[in-house]
Amino acid sequence: MAVEGAGLAEVVLTASIARRYYLDGRSKVEIAEEFGLNRFKVARLLEAARESGLVRIEIRHPGELDVELSGRLQERFALQHAVVIDTPDDNAESLRGHLGRAAAQLLAELITPQDVLGMAWARAVSAMAQALPPLPGTPVVQLSGALSLPDGMDASVDVVREVAARSGGQAHYFYAPLTVPDATTARVLRQQPEVARAFGQLPHVTKAVAGVGLWEPGQSVLYDVSTAEDREALRQAGVCADVSGVFLSADGTPVHTELAERMIVINAEEMRSIPEVIVIPYGTAKAPAVLATLRSGLVDGIVTHTALARALLEK
Amino acid sequence: MAVEGAGLAEVVLTASIARRYYLDGRSKVEIAEEFGLNRFKVARLLEAARESGLVRIEIRHPGELDVELSGRLQERFALQHAVVIDTPDDNAESLRGHLGRAAAQLLAELITPQDVLGMAWARAVSAMAQALPPLPGTPVVQLSGALSLPDGMDASVDVVREVAARSGGQAHYFYAPLTVPDATTARVLRQQPEVARAFGQLPHVTKAVAGVGLWEPGQSVLYDVSTAEDREALRQAGVCADVSGVFLSADGTPVHTELAERMIVINAEEMRSIPEVIVIPYGTAKAPAVLATLRSGLVDGIVTHTALARALLEK
DNA sequence: GAACGTGCTGCTCATATGAGCTACGTCGAC
């Protein structure tokens, strides 16, 4: 009422009271005394001020963080943590840089001296590692074999060693590729002492970071390095998302694949048992895969950018 | 803290809580339960959110009314009512129109059936009268004689009669000029039955409207129609403001002048005894006169525009 | 003119809230 129906004097009065209340932080009783009203009148005027829009309450953050989208994402997908960075999404490189820094900041905030950090391989995870401050003696466990990329990006091994070195914690790493030509080789590799030791640490891992790929050309490094047969086989099997080597269908169900038997990587059950897994997806094209990931219940946190966050919320 | 010092997760949490509290209107206890915190933690986060600027509370009005300036003006000069209209101040004509409508709205809001309205002559008062809706049987009393202007604007008499006619109240008016050549004529006129009757109503007048002039060329109709001697005499006497015929020095003290003896108009004491006198000044040039008027304690309300309001507050 | 509905005011009472206090955990200095 204070705006549409009411007159000028009432609006001015209401605005003065609103200023006293909201900006000066006075109590309604004080205000009532000051203006010669009773506290109920003051309360009603304030209510009217809010309803009519005379008082507008805005929640926003000066920096890159989009608190609005972060909150909605967190709520919508029942996540423990969601961080949405407002950054124009021109190229993947700069996106990874932004998200990596944000993820590093988030992780630094969440990690306690009791935590054990797991790191799956993903380019965004590498970007994060670069921005990660020294953690309080946190042990670091490698969750997947390495993929050799021509762009000189750190392989999973190096990332794990570097983070652990800076943190002063133990590094549980191994030298092995992410995929090998046959299941037997994979089995043999998994039994290698260093691999077995690293994977033996899995039950102690309390926080982990991973990337998300969509099982399409150019949307998953793993897809891009796979053979045509594997690409097709997984497509046939209904694979939609690849969460650092864990395959999910569009509804978030883990999909068992023959390829998985030829990989040196954490599996879905192991990932689920990690208390907090954070993924760092980017690019709106990946929305279906991210949706699958969030529905899977495997992950508990997300660091992403506004465009993808919006795409996820629109579904 | 929630912004500068704290991390991403805390900012997101704080923002979510702030949204729940301020926008959804939930209580702190409810929020604490929802987020698994205790109410003190919630209270502290909300406090941090406000301090850090994460929550911004803004008070503004969508229309022409500038609530911010209105409130400040009202407070600063201890006025009962202040209405500041945000209108670009190109020409006096359109300013009068805007302020007149605003003043009409204010008056309509303030007037009760018990009120008796006094109207002094001023162009802004005429503008107001044009926009005035029918009042609840309000008697109207003429407070000053008429000034004949070539622009065909209603003289005080017509304004009084018209407003009273539309309101259905009694009209206490008289036909007499504002100024006459000598004091004797003025005394005679004041004793005329109709004039005496109107002025006899003064003790009953509860609300009045007047204009403000600055004693300079082009800033006061009265100045402009005065003789060179009167202009100079009043200047010598320290007259700064002319409130519909009541003369004030720059500090707001009523100034007795010889000219006043030749005028048919309410005097300062009579004006002071009216419970609520509202002035409608416009034009930044008049700021010194308006300041004098507000300091005089003769007036209780003001309707003006942003530029003049700012000029007044800057002093 | 009486009965009724409507809108506004200011009350009571249960609940929410903030100020200030204590306990505890952490950190750094000696």
Add this chain to the structure above:
DNA sequence: GTCGACGTAGCTCATATGAGCAGCACGTTC
């Protein structure tokens, strides 16, 4: 290791607050 300083979490209790209700003035209908 011990101590003190500091910061934080969560308590108590006086106060602020909102929901809901009763009284009242006014307008409206029959």
